[in-house]
Amino acid sequence: MEKSINITLKVWRQASPKVKGEFISYKMDNVSTDSSFLEMLDVLNERLVKERKEPIAFDHDCREGICGMCSLYINGHPHGKDGETTTCQLHMRRFNNGETITVEPWRSAAFPVIKDLMVDRGAYDKIIQAGGYVSVNTGGVPDGNAIPISKIDADEAMDAASCIGCGACAAACKNGSAMLFVAAKVSQLALLPQGRIEGAARAKAMVAKMDQLGFGNCTNTGACEAECPKAISISHIARLNREFLSAKFND
Numbered sequence: 001m002e003k004s005i006n007i008t009l010k011v012w013r014q015a016s017p018k019v020k021g022e023f024i025s026y027k028m029d030n031v032s033t034d035s036s037f038l039e040m041l042d043v044l045n046e047r048l049v050k051e052r053k054e055p056i057a058f059d060h061d062c063r064e065g066i067c068g069m070c071s072l073y074i075n076g077h078p079h080g081k082d083g084e085t086t087t088c089q090l091h092m093r094r095f096n097n098g099e100t101i102t103v104e105p106w107r108s109a110a111f112p113v114i115k116d117l118m119v120d121r122g123a124y125d126k127i128i129q130a131g132g133y134v135s136v137n138t139g140g141v142p143d144g145n146a147i148p149i150s151k152i153d154a155d156e157a158m159d160a161a162s163c164i165g166c167g168a169c170a171a172a173c174k175n176g177s178a179m180l181f182v183a184a185k186v187s188q189l190a191l192l193p194q195g196r197i198e199g200a201a202r203a204k205a206m207v208a209k210m211d212q213l214g215f216g217n218c219t220n221t222g223a224c225e226a227e228c229p230k231a232i233s234i235s236h237i238a239r240l241n242r243e244f245l246s247a248k249f250n251d
Contacts, residue, residue: 004030005097009044011056012104014113021113023102033093037080038063038070040092057116063088065229068166072117073104078168078227086166086229106171110178110214123213124165124181130209131202132185134194153191160188162230169224169232175216180224182206183240184232190243200247207244 006029014021031040038060045055059069070087074080080090095101103117111119149157163184170178186203189195195202218237225234 003033003093005033005092005095005099007031007092007095007098008100010100010102011117013056013116014105015054016115017112025100031092033091035092036063036088037072037074037090037092038088057114057118059118060088065089066164068164068229071106071119071121071166071168071171073106073171075102078106078171079166079229083226084229084231086164106167108167108170108176108215110170110176111167119167121165121167123215124167124178126213127178127182127206127209128165128185131198131205132189134189135198147193149192157188157191160184160191160232160236163188163228163232164230166229168227168229170215172223172227173216173218174221174223175219176214177218177224178210178213178215179218179237179240180228180232180234182210183234183236186243187236187239190239199243200250203240203243203247207240 006027009026009028010023011026012021013024026044028040028044031043035043038058041056041058048055059071061067061069063070065086065088068086070079072079072087074087074090079085079087080094082090082094105111105113105117106119106121108119110123111121113119161184163181165181167181169180170176186206189202190199220234220237222234225232
C-alpha cells in the first residue's frame with residue numbers, strides 16, 4: 001500500500017514584479033511519498049484550478065535534474081535540504097507527516113521575481129554572452145585525439161562543465177555572489193587548450209558583466225558549494241581569481 005503524508009505548504013505568491021508578495025498557506029492531505037516535489041505542486045495546482053483560483057507559477061522543464069530551471073527555495077535551502085539534488089529530483093518521502101514546508105523564489109537582487117516562484121535568471125545568460133564560449137573557427141569536425149589533453153585536466157574541466165546554471169549558488173550566498181557560476185564557466189575553458197586563446201579577455205569580461213548586473217562579492221563562506229546541486233567545488237573560484245589577476249597584470 002502506498003504511503004502518504006499530510007503537509008502544509010507556505011508558498012510565496014506574487015502576482016507581478018511590481019506587486020507586493022505574501023505567503024499563502026495550503027493544506028494538502030494524502031500526498032504520496034513516492035511523488036516528486038514538483039509532482040506535488042502539480043497536484044496542488046490542479047486543485048486550485050478546480051477551485052477557480054490562480055495556480056502557482058514555478059519554473060520547470062526536463063524534470064531530470066539537468067536543466068536547472070526548477071529553482072525553488074525550500075525550507076531555507078536552494079532545491080531543498082538534500083545535497084546534490086535539484087528540486088525536481090527531491091521526493092516527498094524526505095518530509096515528515098504534519099510538516100510545514102516553506103517554498104520561496106530565489107532571493108537575489110540580480111534575479112527579480114517574475115511571478116510567484118518564478119524569477120528572471122537572464123543575468124546568467126548575459127554573463128555567458130560576455131565571454132563564456134570559444135569563438136575560434138575550427139572548420140570541419142576535428143579529430144577527437146588531435147589535441148592531447150591530460151585526463152586530470154579533462155576530468156576537472158568536465159566537473160566544472162557540469163554546472164547547470166540554476167542560480168542556487170547566488171541564492172545561497174549571503175552576498176548574492178555569482179562567483180561559483182562564473183568560476184565554473186571560466187574554469188572549464190581555462191583547463192583546455194581551445195579555451196586558452198581567449199582566456200584573459202574571457203575572465204575580465206565575465207567578471208565585469210557579473211559586477212555590472214548587481215551580483216555581490218565572494219567572501220568565501222562556502223555556502224555556494226554546500227548548496228550546489230552538482231557539487232561544483234569552490235576551488236574553481238581560486239582558478240577564476242588567478243585568471244582574472246593574471247589578465248589584469250598583463251594589460
